Amino acid sequence: MGNGYKTKQKDTILNYMTEHKDFHVTVNTLSDYLDEQGTPVGTATIYRQLEKLVEQGLVRKYTVDSGTGACFQYVPPDKKCHEHYHLKCEKCGCLIHLECSFMKELSEHIFSDHGFEIDPLRTVFYGVCRDCLRNIKNETEENIKDE
């Protein structure tokens, strides 16, 4: 298949993504950055390239909330392990890499009982991380009332 032609814009985008693999990137952020760097890329092209990268599994797409731009993040090829899921905290935005045998059972259960094959590369568990849970707990202890 060959992943299409090699172009300057494609390189520029992938480059940025690999150099910012620890962050989540929005199209806006990326576009502005490329403008500042003197290597602007059209918005449509950014969307189209990111879409391809997502299909190739090199980039993961997250949606925290509708009405807000989607977030993208580079995924190193050596981490494309099948049973590798991610937890994303909705409070602080941190991303937890989860390697755990329980998740293998999950995939198998969903497949055998529900006929659905999960794509771990695209699937993200949203919720609240340990640290934020603790913070929330502390805050609510200050103004206790019934539910």
Next chain:
Amino acid sequence: MGNGYKTKQKDTILNYMTEHKDFHVTVNTLSDYLDEQGTPVGTATIYRQLEKLVEQGLVRKYTVDSGTGACFQYVPPDKKCHEHYHLKCEKCGCLIHLECSFMKELSEHIFSDHGFEIDPLRTVFYGVCRDCLRNIKNETEENIKDE
């Protein structure tokens, strides 16, 4: 606080939500339905009322994908702890509503072993559904090659 005035539109919306608690409702769906029923409600009002319902905890809001409208679902007050996940097929786009005791174990595991509290109404499993898996299998059998 008193939840504001009681209005016809508010009733209409909450009514629809409670009667469709097993479905994912988008603002568009809701709006069209109300139009057809001869009880149209302005889009802005729908957004404003749903927002209030979310604040009250009677409705949950979640996002399947950016660029697509948010989904809303009524949560019966006595069912607020019920585990409820979604499977979204990346091929045909169908959305599967999953209620399964195994998922309860999942939440408990993630919480006890990883300190992370999953938000089931926000989390979506991406993958391929039964029907599409069958189609793909049929297609690839025609031109077999290694992976």
Next chain:
DNA sequence: TTGCGTGCAAAGGTTTTGCATGGCA
């Protein structure tokens, strides 16, 4: 009467699409 709720239209943002042009193979 008071002030929240509603509807309309406009605005603000994100993402997609059409089409002519440009660049890779």
Next chain:
DNA sequence: TGCCATGCAAAACCTTTGCACGCAA
């Protein structure tokens, strides 16, 4: 030379906001 990729602008969406009017309390 064929196509695919790009860029621009327009379009398509989703959601929010401003404002005048209506209606609940």
